[in-house]
Every structure is written in C-alpha cells, then in structure tokens.
Amino acid sequence: MPGQAEHIGNLSLGYEKGGFSGRVSMTYQGKALQLVGTRSELDGYTEAFVRWDATFSQRLSSLISVFLDVNNITNQPDQAFVGEAIYATNQEYFGWTADLGLRVTF
Numbered sequence: 001m002p003g004q005a006e007h008i009g010n011l012s013l014g015y016e017k018g019g020f021s022g023r024v025s026m027t028y029q030g031k032a033l034q035l036v037g038t039r040s041e042l043d044g045y046t047e048a049f050v051r052w053d054a055t056f057s058q059r060l061s062s063l064i065s066v067f068l069d070v071n072n073i074t075n076q077p078d079q080a081f082v083g084e085a086i087y088a089t090n091q092e093y094f095g096w097t098a099d100l101g102l103r104v105t106f
Contacts, residue, residue: 005048006030019059027051034080044089047079063106069099 035044
C-alpha cells in the first residue's frame with residue numbers, strides 16, 4: 001500500500017529521580033512505497049530511517065518546572081529513490097529542533 005512502511009518501531013529509555021525526568025527515544029521506519037511505476041524497477045520509495053529525540057525536565061517547585069525537548073538530534077535526512085536505494089531522487093535535511101521553556105502548573 002503506498003505510503004505504508006514495511007516495518008516501524010519505537011524505543012524509549014527514561015530516568016526519573018526526585019524532580020528530574022529524562023527520556024531518550026528512537027524511532028525506526030522502514031522503506032515505504034510512494035509511487036507505483038509502470039514496471040517494478042520504476043517504483044518510488046522513501047528510504048528507511050532512524051531518528052533520535054530527547055526530553056528533559058527539572059521541577060523547580062511544586063508549580064514550576066523547566067524543560068528541554070530536542071528532536072532529530074542526528075539530523076537524519078528524508079530520502080527518496082526509484083527502484084534501488086542507489087538511484088536517489090531526493091534528499092532533504094530539516095535539521096534538529098529544540099524547545100526550552102518554563103512550565104507552570106496550576
């Protein structure tokens with residue numbers, strides 16, 4: 001089915017102690033058929049990838065905590081190809097992103 005990856009997986013490792021909370025997660029998505037060609041050699045795919053994310057928070061008081069979320073830590077690109085991975089048609093880097101802030105809970 002176009003757009004559906006062959007395999008997907010998620011793994012998360014976390015640690016909490018006192019007011020600290022930390023998580024590192026990995027997401028895997030296998031190659032996915034995107035375009036059905038007139039022959040199987042002309043089928044278009046997105047390449048399999050592994051992405052890493054992390055989130056940390058520290059409680060400062062009963063109402064306030066500080067947090068840091070970092071996504072796509074390794075700057076994994078989105079890639080596409082036709083037929084075989086050696087016939088690349090597209091490669092895009094979106095970079096990593098981070099959010100740092102204070103959270104107030106009432």
